[in-house]
Amino acid sequence: MNSRQAQILQALEIPVWQLRSTRAGAGVESAAGEAAEAAQNAEIAAAAASEVQQPAHAQISRGAWTESIDLARLDWDALQSAVSACTRCGLCKSRRQTVFAAGRPGARWMVVGEAPGAEEDQQGEPFVGQAGKLLDNMLRSVGASRERNVLIANVLKCRPPGNRNPEPAEVAACAPYLMRQIELAQPEFLLLLGKFAASSLLHTEGSIASLRGRIHRVDVAGRSIPAVVSYHPAYLLRQPEEKAKAWADLKLAVRTMQP
Numbered sequence: 001m002n003s004r005q006a007q008i009l010q011a012l013e014i015p016v017w018q019l020r021s022t023r024a025g026a027g028v029e030s031a032a033g034e035a036a037e038a039a040q041n042a043e044i045a046a047a048a049a050s051e052v053q054q055p056a057h058a059q060i061s062r063g064a065w066t067e068s069i070d071l072a073r074l075d076w077d078a079l080q081s082a083v084s085a086c087t088r089c090g091l092c093k094s095r096r097q098t099v100f101a102a103g104r105p106g107a108r109w110m111v112v113g114e115a116p117g118a119e120e121d122q123q124g125e126p127f128v129g130q131a132g133k134l135l136d137n138m139l140r141s142v143g144a145s146r147e148r149n150v151l152i153a154n155v156l157k158c159r160p161p162g163n164r165n166p167e168p169a170e171v172a173a174c175a176p177y178l179m180r181q182i183e184l185a186q187p188e189f190l191l192l193l194g195k196f197a198a199s200s201l202l203h204t205e206g207s208i209a210s211l212r213g214r215i216h217r218v219d220v221a222g223r224s225i226p227a228v229v230s231y232h233p234a235y236l237l238r239q240p241e242e243k244a245k246a247w248a249d250l251k252l253a254v255r256t257m258q259p
């Protein structure tokens with residue numbers, strides 16, 4: 001195992017075991033605007049938050065999105081304002097704050113997760129806490145970071161109480177925001193972490209196990225964006241034996257990103 005591989009395994013917190021026969025020695029194996037414009041946008045945002053049409057089903061569909069024409073007028077900051085004022089589903093009642101995104105449009109990668117947890121709800125940023133630390137380490141192992149070249153967002157912008165799974169109506173209500181984020185950000189690549197990110201953007205109820213390991217396409221506003229599905233970092237913390245698969249997914253993502 002070379003130092004690069006060791007670095008990646010360390011980032012993924014995949015344990016490195018010594019062979020029984022060489023445990024005492026060196027042999028090691030691994031498991032591997034402007035003010036006016038801003039004011040206008042804020043006004044549009046507030047209106048959009050209350051007026052956007054709610055699609056009838058949980059999955060994000062092109063039809064549902066085209067109904068949400070008001071969001072198409074919003075830039076990134078106005079969209080964030082719209083989200084912060086949103087009352088389209090019941091999660092607005094229990095949230096401390098909305099969790100819009102980490103990073104800025106223009107990042108090559110966009111990571112999509114599920115929903116804010118307790119720490120995200122408190123800090124207003126996606127993927128913080130232990131799962132966020134693991135994600136950051138994984139990204140860093142391939143030369144990526146939320147500070148430089150990765151945009152991170154969730155399917156839901158508000159925390160489900162008790163970290164329960166998102167409900168279909170909540171996903172449907174929040175979907176137009178994610179689609180507009182992707183449209184504005186124009187990422188070259190999507191990394192979909194967990195079942196809800198995958199099912200929402202790929203329109204499938206397939207398991208992560210059945211969806212990972214290959215390149216999918218997500219069509220947004222006339223662009224077909226390559227996407228890889230992998231396990232959510234929170235799941236990896238509970239099932240560390242799956243980290244090797246997440247590492248393989250990350251390598252596939254890097255290969256896909258290369259021209």
Ligand code: SF4
Nearest residue numbers: 086089092158173174
């Ligand atoms: S989860 Fe999404 S749709 Fe529901 S209140 Fe929050 S921002 Fe609005």
